[in-house]
Amino acid sequence: MFLIAMIDKEVSEKNLDESSFNSKCIDVFLNEIHKVEFSANLKSLRVLIENCLSFLQEEKRKYLLPEDISFVVNQYKRRKFIRNEQVHYKKIINYILSSKNGEELLKQIEACNNYKEIKNTFQKVLIDLAIQKYGNKATAAEMLGIARQSMYRI
Numbered sequence: 001m002f003l004i005a006m007i008d009k010e011v012s013e014k015n016l017d018e019s020s021f022n023s024k025c026i027d028v029f030l031n032e033i034h035k036v037e038f039s040a041n042l043k044s045l046r047v048l049i050e051n052c053l054s055f056l057q058e059e060k061r062k063y064l065l066p067e068d069i070s071f072v073v074n075q076y077k078r079r080k081f082i083r084n085e086q087v088h089y090k091k092i093i094n095y096i097l098s099s100k101n102g103e104e105l106l107k108q109i110e111a112c113n114n115y116k117e118i119k120n121t122f123q124k125v126l127i128d129l130a131i132q133k134y135g136n137k138a139t140a141a142e143m144l145g146i147a148r149q150s151m152y153r154i
Contacts, residue, residue: 003026003029003030003045004026006042006045006046006049007021007026007029007049010046010049010050010053011053014053014057016053016056016057017062017063019062019063020053020056020062020063020064021052021053021063021064022063022064024066025063025064025065025066025068025069028066028069028070029049029052029069029073032069032070032073033045033048033073047076048072048073048076051072051075051076052064052068052069052072055068055071055072056068092126095129096122096125096126096129099129105121105122105125108121108125109121109122126144127140127144127151130143130144137151
């Protein structure tokens, strides 16, 4: 059981009681990590174990509760989702700025007076580029993750 050895190592490094990550918590931990895509990444698994033990120390308790593990895993998933979304949006922005419409978009954004105008301008350009790339509004809307009807409201 590699996971148990990994947990034991982290527990001893943090000078915690061996019972702080008991067998019930290990079962909950195993169930929770199946909900997270690790892609056999041991570093991510180690980080998650460290997060659980750090949570234990922050709460100044002697042992973890199953709901603590669920909480820590959900926090991890939320951070991972946000990082993935940031990468996704950076790719979109780079694609738009590198397109033939990139300079025009920058000029339009500079002419905007507030955030709402910038957001609307960006959305319009993004939709126009998606329609150009995919050939029709239905496919463009699907690829952008929005309803086709919302394309007309923007």
